[in-house]
Amino acid sequence: MPVHSIHDTQPADRWEDAFLSGNGEYGIMVFGHPHRERIVHNHHRYVLPNESLGMRPPAVADRLEQVRDLALAGERERAQREFSDGRGMAWTQSFHPGHLLHVDTTAGDSPVEHYRRVTDFATGEVRVSWSDGEREWVRRAFVSRADAVAVVEITGPRLDLALRLSGELSGRPAEVTFTTSAEVTGDGEASLAVVGEYPPGPGAAGFTGVTRAVVTGGRVAAEGDTVRVEGATRVVLLTRMDRSAPLPRIDALRAVLAELPTEYDELLSRHAPVHGELYGRAELDLGVPDSNRGLPVGELIARADTKTLDGALIEALFHSGRYLLLSSSGVLPPRLTGLWLGEWGAAWSGDYTTDANINLQMAGAVLTGMPELIAPYAALIDGQIDDWRTNARTIYGTRGILAPSRTDGEHGLLFHLNDDWPWTMWLAGADWLLFPLYEYWQATGDDDFLARTLAPWLVEAAVFFEDFLTREDDDGHLVLVPSYSPEVGPRDGRGMSGVNATMDLAAARHALTTAAEICTHLGIEQTAVGRWRALAERLPPYRVDRQGALAEWAWPGLETADAHRHISHLYPVWPLHDITPDDTPDLAAAAREALLRRGDENLSAHGSLHRALVAARLKDSGTAKENVLKIVGRNMVFRSLMTSHNPDLEIYNADAAHCLPAVVVEMLLDSRPGIVELLPARPPEWRSGSLRGLATRAGVGVDELTWDVSEGLAKVVLTSPLERDIVLVCRDGSDQRQTVHLLPHVPTTVTVPLA
CATH class of the missing domain: 2.70.98.50 (putative glycoside hydrolase family protein from bacillus halodurans)
Structure with missing residues (x-):
């Protein structure tokens, strides 16, 4: 065991x-x-209190139309300067x-x-x-x-x-x-x-x-x-x-x-x-010999190499990752260092970096059977949602909400910017940060939470785009301008901002359609639902560049800069399921090309984790495995099984520790409304094993998933709180698909063949 x-x-x-x-x-x-x-x-x-306590977002709403004209004319650096107020970069407490x-x-x-x-x-x-x-x-x-x-x-x-x-x-x-x-x-x-x-x-x-x-x-x-x-x-x-x-x-x-x-x-x-x-709700068993499981932690870590995902180490990291995530979640969700720090002067203020890190850390909370950990995450947002409204009103003159790229947990005002880092132009933040709450609702069906807490925020995320989307291109598509893809600009180097960043585009579409979905479900805001769906239909399609890769900017002339740790333009793949191999195969192929073309830059943990999650969604087990190996095979695990931000134990950081359980789950189980997929990106060395106690976005619990390649079988036990049909997929060599009828609270066992 x-x-x-x-x-x-x-x-x-x-x-x-x-x-x-x-x-x-x-x-x-x-x-x-x-x-x-x-x-x-x-x-x-x-x-530690600092000068940020008195800072406000830049009051630049009256410059918006001028900034839009500049950005559309290609004068992006000037647009950034005009949409700032000359301030220097300030950091959170x-x-x-x-x-x-x-x-x-x-x-x-x-x-x-x-x-x-x-x-x-x-x-x-x-x-x-x-x-x-x-x-x-x-x-x-x-x-x-x-x-x-x-x-x-x-x-x-x-x-x-x-x-x-x-x-x-x-x-x-x-x-x-x-x-x-x-x-x-x-x-x-x-x-x-x-x-x-x-x-x-x-x-x-x-x-x-x-x-x-x-x-x-x-x-x-x-x-x-x-x-x-x-x-x-x-x-x-x-x-x-x-x-x-x-x-x-x-x-x-x-x-x-x-x-x-x-x-x-x-x-x-x-x-x-x-x-x-x-x-105790979840467990991973990769069939590891007890002699390996019983090794001291230093010897477990030493088993890592750059070619093979060692089962004993992965089991330990899965269980310790859930333990550390649980232990650092309560009054607040985990910070960049979780809840722990042994010296002053934390990198990046040890805060909540919201353009990537916190979502990655929270990715396994619901999926690995701890949906209660969403409560502190929701509390973080609830404590600063008024600040998000202030950001939208002050910067864009709109209703709705605009999230900052970082917060210290005490307020959410957008002040971390300067002329070169145009965080005022990142439009996707609210949708990105609300997604873990939406995923919680998908998995649990908690309509009380949806009605009381989440729905009003989702509506505000849609309302922001309703007010923001006023410009059109020559084809009649709505234009997202100004726009920003964290934390990288177009390849020409003439400014970090641009037009139609793919992350912003995906967020706008998702915010509008999700608000319409949940309002229809709850029977509220019915007059707005049609408007939001119509706006979503007028957004431009994703763009594929000349190399066949999903472009970071859906705008002519703005080319992707591939040498960077962030992969924000793959937001439609993970976590959104907006691009999938089944529903949008051509775009999925383009997304994979974009993933493979992106350089590793400094091999940061969050970059490798994000790549692994996207690869798993694209059913690319080799690339998912390769990116996990960038962490476990490059000396990024301390003897507590806490992790570092960079190789060779540089910078104490919880991103990998907390996110690795989610990566393991995504490699072995994918889900979305109506669909549960088994073993979508199973690494070849994990020939047999089991996962217990998982939740899915289909609202179905996976009591246990077992597989054995030598026997040619996988078995899953599903339980649903409601009577429903789900499509069960297993493409691990056999591409099996079947509809399974589930009765309320009745465990249903399904066996599928493996090639």
Whole structure:
């Protein structure tokens, strides 16, 4: 059976290899020598205030017609300057780590034998154990979803420890100051506190962490900011954190901690079922020998090469990816680093980069059986939808919504731009960011969520295009101008913007037709439905260039620049299903040509992931596999199974860790309304295996999918909440198609032949 944990026989010498736990609000990172262990405490809402808090989108709506004239005349650089306001590039508030918990042995370093550290995906628990012969020490830690607290338990025959909180993390700006304290608060109890203060100005004043220490069988004393424990057999540490203006009060956090049980197992028993029920819904089995599954994580990672998708490593990454996505989703969805960071100065502010990364990270949430994780994603959008309205009104003078290319989680105003980076011209953002919510509705049929939350936003996405689309070309097609394809301009280099970027074109068509679809379904906005469908019909077709590739710009003279990590022009393939091998074979062939022609640039994780997802949709298993190998075969996996943004472990980044489960699913199962396809892009080395607990966009659950090439059979167990027919496709050598009638809540098993 697959293993739902990782273990290591070596301590983590650096924070990037720390083992991870989280509850979607707090995250902890456990690393260091057993006699000098460190636990970084993170909080999803810890961002460093900066000048962006007072920034607004550029008020350029009155220049729109002039900008359109310039863009249509080919004066794209001038159009960009006119549609900016001369500002320099500003960044979101940077995500930053909270504080360190220092756990130091004070009685001298005893020998360390049989060292082992484990992350248990099913419980969210990190365990560290070692012995010095006959005596054993154990440290356990997790972050509770039930009680919103980080919990650490330390046990051993004799514990002589110095416990301290600090802000001693690399890269901390000098203007962020820390004060720390410790005091004995009762018999066998002490309290530790750390307060970080931001520079004066707008935004939060700072952040606070408080730890309650409960000691069994020993003495407790406070010296300065350190709690000293002597001769104990057990220490339990409970930590709460907060960030606000004014500063969070230490006594308020202490009061909350005082109400909690102090038994580790009791707290774990309240958390584990909540976490475990979500995590335990899906499983991947690639028929890996148990001896390979049981390898330490360092040896698992070492099995990777650039030619073969090793089953043991892929299983581990599938399960750890779901674990990390779950652990970093709660009050907010995952950031660029998930919920974890061990030093200040995160790349790209550690924010939500919305033109690619967050959608890639969320791609497996619904499909791998955790639709509840859409709630924090929806909460992120809900918290800033008014800002999206402000963007549309201020920049374009329209109704509806316009999303920014990045957000720190506190607001969604579009200010990240300058004359050379025309983010005001990216029109696709709202449709792109709403798609995971639409996919959630397709999979679950949650009409209450659709009516209350999603439908109004989808309507606003359509209304934006209804107001925006006022220009026509010589053939009577509506023109998307100005337009932008993240983060690359046409090949001539004369400006980044242009006309009819394929991503914007796909988004406009999808926004208009989707709003019409859901309004018809709900029986609302009936007078608008016809208008939206008529506008969608007047949009130009996708363009195929002279090389037979889907062009990035559906406008004469604007040629694709192929040396880039982004593949935004393949939005119609993934995630939209607007271009498919079945329905639009010629365009699918052109999309594949575009995919193969696109260079890798810097081999960034998100670029390879996006390519793999598109390749799977195009039923190209070889290209999908090749792009997964760019990640697992190029030293991009830390010993926690968190991943890096670039090869050779450059830049701690959750894109690959969180997205790889979705890539695996897309290679083995594709779906859209009315259709479920088995093994669309199965790599040849995965000759047998099973997937359990998946959701589909056809509204049908896949309880289990199994396949065995040597036996020439695949079998799937489908369950639907409603009576319905679906077309079941398996083109893995046999191109079998059949209609399957499903009764409500009755598992239906179908066996299909493989070539």
